[in-house]
Amino acid sequence: MRRIGGRDIVAAILIALLAGAIFTSPPLQVLQGLSLDILTALRGKLIADRRDPANSPVVVVAIDGETYETPPFKGSPTQTWTREIGRVLGSITEGGARVIGFDVIFKNSIEQSEIPFGDTALGGRMKGFDRDYLIALRQISDSGKLVLGEILSNDHPEVPYRAQQVAVRNTVRALNVHTDHDDVIRRMPLSFAIEGRPVPAMAVELAARATGAKPAIAPSGATDLSGYAIPSAVPNTMTLNFRGLGRDIPTFSFVDLRACVEKSDRDFFRRAFDGKVVLLGTVLNFEDRKLTSMRLSGGHDGTPAPRCALPAPASTPQKSRSDVAGVFVHATAVRNLMEHDAVTELGFPMRAVLTIAFAAIIASAASIFVPTGALAVWLVLTVVYTAVAVAAFVHAQALPLTEPALASLAAIGMMVGYRFVLADRDERFLRKSFALYLAPEVIETMVASGKMPALGGEMRNVTMFFSDLRGFSSIAETMTPGELVTLMNEYLSAMTDIIESHGGYVDKYIGDSIVAMFGAPADDPAHATNAVRAALKCHDKLAELNADNPAFAGHGLSHRIGLNSGEAVVGNIGSRRRFNYTVMSDTVNVASRLEGANKYYGTAIMASETTMAQTGDAFAWRELDAIRVLGRGEAIKVFEPLAEKGAESDRQAKLAAAYADGLACWRSREFAKAADAFGRISESDPASALFAKRAQAFIANPPPTDWTPVNILEGK
Structure with a gap:
């Protein structure tokens, strides 16, 4: 981030x-x-809004494949079906249908056929064939319950043949749909300008007649139907809401209704069509198929309605399709209008x-x-x-x-x-330029500030870490340059990994020496604890390298580590042209002296009293001595960390207790007791051996009365 x-x-x-x-x-x-297509698909998948088709105000009468395959329609031209269509529509009207709309257009009548038939045209011999059909249309139209459909087009309009138009007194409405640029129907036109005046589209006309309302233009400019302001994202259209994915529209097979008329089952027509808007249309597999907002979810050609006279044909379960029969687009539009459910x-x-x-x-x-x-x-x-x-x-x-x-x-x-x-150009430059020279924390600080590194520093409380390999110069003289480089790379890499994993920052390498600090550049309230823990880990790691790494074989390397905590100036220090992120103060000098003081006591790690105090009770310690290092007037109490608190061995605990007894005797000038206490453990502890020798010297030559128990170290 x-x-x-x-x-x-x-x-x-x-x-x-x-x-x-x-x-x-x-x-x-x-x-x-x-977006509409995806929303329709997700709603259908997640919500599964399956409304009961029986509650639909709109039903479809389908001239379907069953109709084409069943007598008396099988093998007959559709122009010859008009008498039966009229009979079915009459029964539907008697059953209480509110209004019937045609989604089929009979552009011609068999009476208009000019095909030769004997000594005259076929149409001449069929005069009067459509009489019953036209009478049925007139009767239904006179009750205000019939609307024929037409396709408006400048080039190829499709209209019912003239006798039908006369029969319904020109009650004909457009079936045109609104097709988007991707040839998908998502919206339905509301009206069309015919001879300079707006005429409602088929769906609006049917909904208006069913509700007894007349379309009007609201003050907002929206089309209003029975108090419902139809939402229009595209002017003069409504966005279709395919809520039931077509399954909410009951679909009656025309041929079954024709058989029902023959059966004279008026109760069926009353149960099926009372109060309904009826749409007559073709529902075939390869004719008048439309892509709609259901194209991703899959739509259905309605739900098969109850049958009246004929058994339902054996068929496979109805599957969803990307396209639906065009009549269901109009049926959906009518239902949206009547239920005030168009998409906004x-x-x-x-x-x-x-x-x-x-x-x-x-x-x-x-x-x-x-x-x-x-x-x-x-x-x-x-x-x-x-x-x-x-x-x-x-x-x-x-x-x-x-x-x-x-x-x-x-x-x-x-x-x-x-x-x-x-x-990020500057950030990449900073990371690439300074990755091998600065701590990651320093680079992150520069990146966060957006500034290049500049001279400057601040006072921070830190713990300094100094380490040095004991007697390395003499060892290096016995090695080839390649062996020396390999050994040093292995050693410095291992120690650096430990230091950095504990939050430390390696300031510099000086030959075989490592200078590191804890508590800067990253803030670390537990810097002293982490520094001591890193020192103990480094000491253990060197033992592992000596035992397991071929580069260390036969050398028996050991190191000394000095730790000191206190205030120090940290920051970018150097010249204006070249500088390092480093640290300066007496805290640094003391840590360096403590690293060297280890050689007097034979210890590997030595920490100042300030470092010990800042670690709390995290470690087991033994106090080594009070010393005065070169370049510093004040005495410093120094300590050796033994292990994590509770993890020290029995030997370490006993050694620390015996050493503490000897040190107490030493400081109280009881040199004989001190010599005896230190002597008991001197063979296994170089620091005790040092004190035993010093106590023996004071037994022979007691110090003056103003003597203080401080060991003055003359060298580094």
């Missing part, structure tokens, strides 16, 4: 504006329709604002996180937003879905490009 500055915020806003403008622009308007889409301004806002959020995430992190944020927020959009779509409110998702994804790409080319 990186901090963002004002320039990054401006970049995120500009990127969001650009991405939002692109993905809501007219050339990509297809994305608006794709956001207008262009709100869609653009929402898309830009979403892209801005994701662009901001891309400026903070690495690309994979930004993609994870995008995925999570997109899933959450999609859930909100689906919930809104359940209530017929369509939020843009694809535009925000794609715009925000593009924003990630643009922001990553911006960071690579501009924003």
Whole structure:
């Protein structure tokens, strides 16, 4: 994660504006329709809104494959079916249907046929064939319950033949649909301008007649039907809401209804059609199929309605299809109007604002996180937003879905490009230039500040760590340059890994010596504890290297470590042209002296009293002595860390106790007792051997009365 500055915020806003403008622009308007398709599919999958077809105010009478395959229609031209159609429609009307709409157009009558038949045309011999049909149309039309359909076109209009138009007194409405640029039907026109006046589309006309209302234009400009202001994202259209994916529309087979007429089952027609809007249309596998918003989820050609006279044909279970019969598009439009359930889409301004806002959020995430992190944020927020959009779509409110998702994804790409080319250029330079010279914490500080390193320092409480290999010069003389380099690389790498894993910063290497500090540049309240723990680990690691690493074989390396805690100046120190992140103070000098003092006591690690005090009770210690080092007037109590508290061995505990007894006698001038106490453990402890020898010397030549128990170290 990186901090963002004002320039990054401006970049995120500009990127969001650009991405939002692109993905809501007219050339990509297809994305608006794709959002409807995805929402329809997700709602159908997740919500499964299966409404009872019996409650549908709209039903379909289907001239289907069964009709074409069943006598008396089998093998007969559709122009010869008109008498039977009239009889079925009459029974439907008597059954209480509110209104009947035609989604089929009979452009010609068999009476108009000019095919020769004997000494005259076939049409001449069939005069009067459509009489009963036309009478039925007139009777139903006179009751206000019939609307024929037509296709408006400048080039090839399709209208019912003239006798039908006369029979229904020109009650003919357009069946035209609104097709988007991707040839998908998602909206239905509300009206058409005919001879300079608006005429309702078929669906609006049927809904108006069923509700007893007349379409009007509301003050807002929306079409109003019985108090329902029809929402229109595209002017003069309504967005279709395929809530039941077509399964909520009962579908009657025409041939079964014709048999029902023959059976004179008026009760069936009353049960099936009372109070319903009826649409007559073809439902075939390869004719008048339409792609709609159900193309991704799959739509259904209605739900088979109860049968009256004929047994249901044996067939495979109905499967969803990407296309549906055109009559169900009109049936859905009528149902949406009657139930006030058309989809409300956001207008262009709100869609653009929402898309830009979403892209801005994701662009901001891309400026903070690495690309994979930004993609994870995008995925999570997109899933959450999609859930909100689906919930809104359940209530017929369509939020843009694809535009925000794609715009925000593009924003990630643009922001990553911006960071690579501009924003992170300095960061990459800093990391590449200083990775081998500065601690990662120092580099992170520079990156966060956005500034190049400069001269300057601050006072910090730190723990200094000095280590040096004992007698390494003489060992190095016996080795080839290659062997020496290999040995030193192995040793320094192992020690550095331990130091850095405990929060330390390696300031420099001086030959075989390591200078490190804890508590800077990264703040570490437990710097003393971590420094002591690192020293113990380094000591154990060297023993492992001596035992297992071939480069160390036969050398028996040992080191000395000095630790001291206190105030120090840390920062970029040097000349204006060249400087290092380092540390300066008396704290540093004392740690260096303690590293050298180990050789007097035969110890591997020596820490000052301040370091010991800052570790609390984390370790088991033994006090070694009070010393005065070169260049410092004050005496310092020095300690040796033995192990983590509770992890010391019995030998270490006994040795520390015996040593403490001897030291107490030493400081109280009881040199004989001190010599005896130290002598008992001197063979296994060099520090005790040192004190035993000094006690014996004072027994022979007692010190003056003003003697203080401080060991003055003359060398480093």
